[in-house]
Amino acid sequence: MTSDNDVALRVRALESLLLEKGLVEAPAIDEIIDLFENRLGPQNGAKVIARAWSDPDFKARLLANATDAIVEMGYEAVQGEDMVVVENTAQVHNIVVCTLCSCFPWATLGLPPVWYKSAPYRARAASDPRGVLAEFGTDIAAEAEVRVWDSNAELRYMVLPERPAGSESLDEEALVALVTRDSMIGVTRALNP
Numbered sequence: 001m002t003s004d005n006d007v008a009l010r011v012r013a014l015e016s017l018l019l020e021k022g023l024v025e026a027p028a029i030d031e032i033i034d035l036f037e038n039r040l041g042p043q044n045g046a047k048v049i050a051r052a053w054s055d056p057d058f059k060a061r062l063l064a065n066a067t068d069a070i071v072e073m074g075y076e077a078v079q080g081e082d083m084v085v086v087e088n089t090a091q092v093h094n095i096v097v098c099t100l101c102s103c104f105p106w107a108t109l110g111l112p113p114v115w116y117k118s119a120p121y122r123a124r125a126a127s128d129p130r131g132v133l134a135e136f137g138t139d140i141a142a143e144a145e146v147r148v149w150d151s152n153a154e155l156r157y158m159v160l161p162e163r164p165a166g167s168e169s170l171d172e173e174a175l176v177a178l179v180t181r182d183s184m185i186g187v188t189r190a191l192n193p
């Protein structure tokens with residue numbers, strides 16, 4: 001498996017080459033780095049989920065048309081993809097994968113983690129989702145249904161995790177801290193308060 005360190009080295013080599021060949025200009029690269037470091041990422045998705053937990057009307061809009069509801073919060077799709085949000089309940093647990101490559105909702109979750117892009121996750125999330133969930137420490141009741149959603153270039157999925165017990169008194173801002181990237185991929189649950 002490629003480590004994050006290897007990736008950093010390759011990126012730096014690629015950047016120097018592109019600059020040297022005059023294919024890109026430094027400000028364009030800075031703009032892209034700023035986009036990925038500061039403006040895209042799971043902090044956006046966490047705000048979407050916390051809003052859905054706090055505002056039933058927003059939640060209904062999010063489940064009916066996630067693309068529009070997410071834009072409503074100011075997060076535009078980076079690659080023109082449509083978004084679908086699937087809700088976890090006591091009866092249904094959803095998990096997201098891209099079996100073909102590494103399609104991922106950049107605007108709300110940022111760049112995919114290394115494990116999401118790995119061949120074992122891509123194969124096993126589809127063939128043995130309960131086994132994968134167990135490896136992430138997520139036990140799913142035998143009577144609950146596990147649904148696997150395969151993202152692609154046009155359509156990206158995000159999970160609306162169950163609002164954790166004990167979070168009833170928390171406001172939207174406090175709820176944001178309970179929503180992790182992995183819980184929005186569906187491999188874990190949201191954190192307990």
Ligand SMILES: [Co+2]
Pocket residue numbers: 098099100101102103104151152153
């Ligand atoms: Co893909």
